[in-house]
Amino acid sequence: MSARVFLGLSGGVDSALSAALLAEQGYDVTCIYMRNWSRDLPGFACPWADELADAERVAVALGLPLEVWDCEREYKETVVDYLVDAYARGFTPNPDVMCNQTVKFGTFAEKAFSAGADLIATGHYASVEHRPDGPAILSRAADEHKDQTYFLWRVRGEVLNRALFPMAEIPSKAVAREMCRARRISVADKPDSDGICFIGPVGLRTFLLDSLDRRAGDIVDWETGAVLGRHDGAFLFTVGQRKGLDLGGGPARYVVGTDTSANIVYVTADLSCPALWTCEDALEDAHWIAGEPPVSGEYLVRTRHTGTLRTAHVETLGDGRVLVRWPEPVRTVAPGQSAVIYDGRTCLGGGIIATNRGASRES
Secondary structure, three states: OOOOOEEEEEHHHHHHHHHHHHHHHHEEEEEEEEEOOOOOOOOOOOOHHHHHHHHHHHHHHOOOOOEEEOOOOHHHHHHHHHHHHHHHOOOOHHHHHHHHHHHHHHHHHHHHHHHOOOOEEOOOOOEEEEEEEEEEEEEEOOOOOOHHHHHHOOOOOHHOOEEOOOOOOOOHHHHHHHHHHHHOOOOOOOOOOOOOOOOOOHOOOHHHHHHOOOOOEEEOOOOOEEEEEEEHHHHHOOOOOOOOOOOOOOOOEEEEEOOOOOOEEEEEEOOOHHHHEEEEEEEEEEEEOOOOOOOEEEEEEEOOEEEEEEEEEEEEEEEOOEEEEEEEEEEEOOOOOOEEEEOOOEEEEEEEOOOOOOOOOOO
């Protein structure tokens, strides 16, 4: 009897090809469209109905059943509210990381297993090795550019032991599209989604101003303390940001820190400013796929999706705290972002960057 797989079908290329590959491999596939968000935003109609229509066409073409599951409550409480709260406190969160933990490999996985699924599957570019005597091993996909293990580090190893990633060995998105065309899958040439899915082209600034109160405040020069301009809310800015400061002429300036309590944004025109560089990152709320932290030592660390994998000394301190020491200064990453830790190709886990060196000029 074939293993029963519930696959998250979004209406995009990757999940569509994943469905086709699993069916070809003999799995008993049920496609699930997760309706995570249906709210329209100012100037932006949520495309969920169009995405569902694409998913329906894919399922019909492949001869697979499709169900629609309402995950909006969980998505709002654990992803949307998380994003808004983090920005309000001066952090720059990764909503995709939280979505994978709480919705795709949380609510969806739990409901799928309760409904009789042996396994779940998604269109993520990642590789997983199931282990009968312990948590699964998560590794980077063949396509390093598309690899999405950066967004999967908070998923529990026990859940990954019952997950399939059919895109693991696909060498590129171009190959994935060609494979869809060969199977006459209608979404083969559908554009990739860009940015935060529930915000769409309306943009993060508009979304945040629709969710949080506009608060005028000062833009302050880091070195001199001089007021250079005004802003609509310190929560709108993130470390390293250059665009959107609206300071008129003069040199390009970069955000080096925000203080959401005092509602101040600090900037510099000096790319060598110490606040733009760091030799260590303090992490909190660490999660390890194996359940236990690795031995302190040298590992590969990534602090941005598709960012450079750099060797660093990783020290696990207990209570979910980790210290990452870089052998030479690296650009400061905004607090709230993820630092993901690898042993070779294996994703061990990671933590949330906690230190905000640019919070004030006295830091």
